[in-house]
Amino acid sequence: MATRRATTKGFKRTATLLSDRIRSASESKGFAQSKLLTHWAEIAGADVASIARPVEVSYGRGGMGATLTLLTTGAQAPMLEMQKEQLRAKVNAIYGYNAISRVRITQTAATGFAEGQVDFAHKPKDTGPKQFAPAIKARAEEQASDVADEGLRAALERLGANIMTQKTT
Numbered sequence: 001m002a003t004r005r006a007t008t009k010g011f012k013r014t015a016t017l018l019s020d021r022i023r024s025a026s027e028s029k030g031f032a033q034s035k036l037l038t039h040w041a042e043i044a045g046a047d048v049a050s051i052a053r054p055v056e057v058s059y060g061r062g063g064m065g066a067t068l069t070l071l072t073t074g075a076q077a078p079m080l081e082m083q084k085e086q087l088r089a090k091v092n093a094i095y096g097y098n099a100i101s102r103v104r105i106t107q108t109a110a111t112g113f114a115e116g117q118v119d120f121a122h123k124p125k126d127t128g129p130k131q132f133a134p135a136i137k138a139r140a141e142e143q144a145s146d147v148a149d150e151g152l153r154a155a156l157e158r159l160g161a162n163i164m165t166q167k168t169t
Contacts, residue, residue, distance in 0.1 A: 035094055043090055048083065051076040055106070065101025074107045081105060132161040140164065 036057075041049035052072040059066045068091060072080050080087075084103040091100050132140070140160035147153040 067102045
């Protein structure tokens with residue numbers, strides 16, 4: 001009977017090396033299950049995850065029901081306030097029982113304090129297609145007129161107009 005050889009050749013997965021440190025760091029903030037931190041976007045939904053993040057789970061004196069604290073900006077707090085019960089239900093589904101009895105919302109400015117800085121991803125405002133001077137636009141269309149593919153020609157026209165605009169300013 002042949003002995004089984006290890007295929008990792010002495011290496012371990014990063015997850016196994018860091019699991020104890022991740023667990024101790026999350027437990028220090030009250031998160032018994034680090035899944036709430038690591039999979040927040042999947043639990044709360046992308047729309048809520050883009051405006052808030054969990055920062056602490058605190059337990060009362062009696063030990064019955066915990067309070068989940070969410071960090072958000074002042075402008076997003078009223079919207080988040082209306083969704084507290086749905087969030088509580090989603091989080092309790094992760095724990096498997098009614099672990100969270102209350103959701104508390106805390107606010108900070110975009111610059112915030114060291115631990116409370118907001119890092120939510122905001123989408124840039126779409127300003128629409130860029131307008132070019134008629135002479136530059138005409139010259140870019142002339143340069144790309146030989147291209148047969150319509151999409152490629154339009155892209156080359158925009159590129160050419162952008163380059164010519166940069167050179168004139």
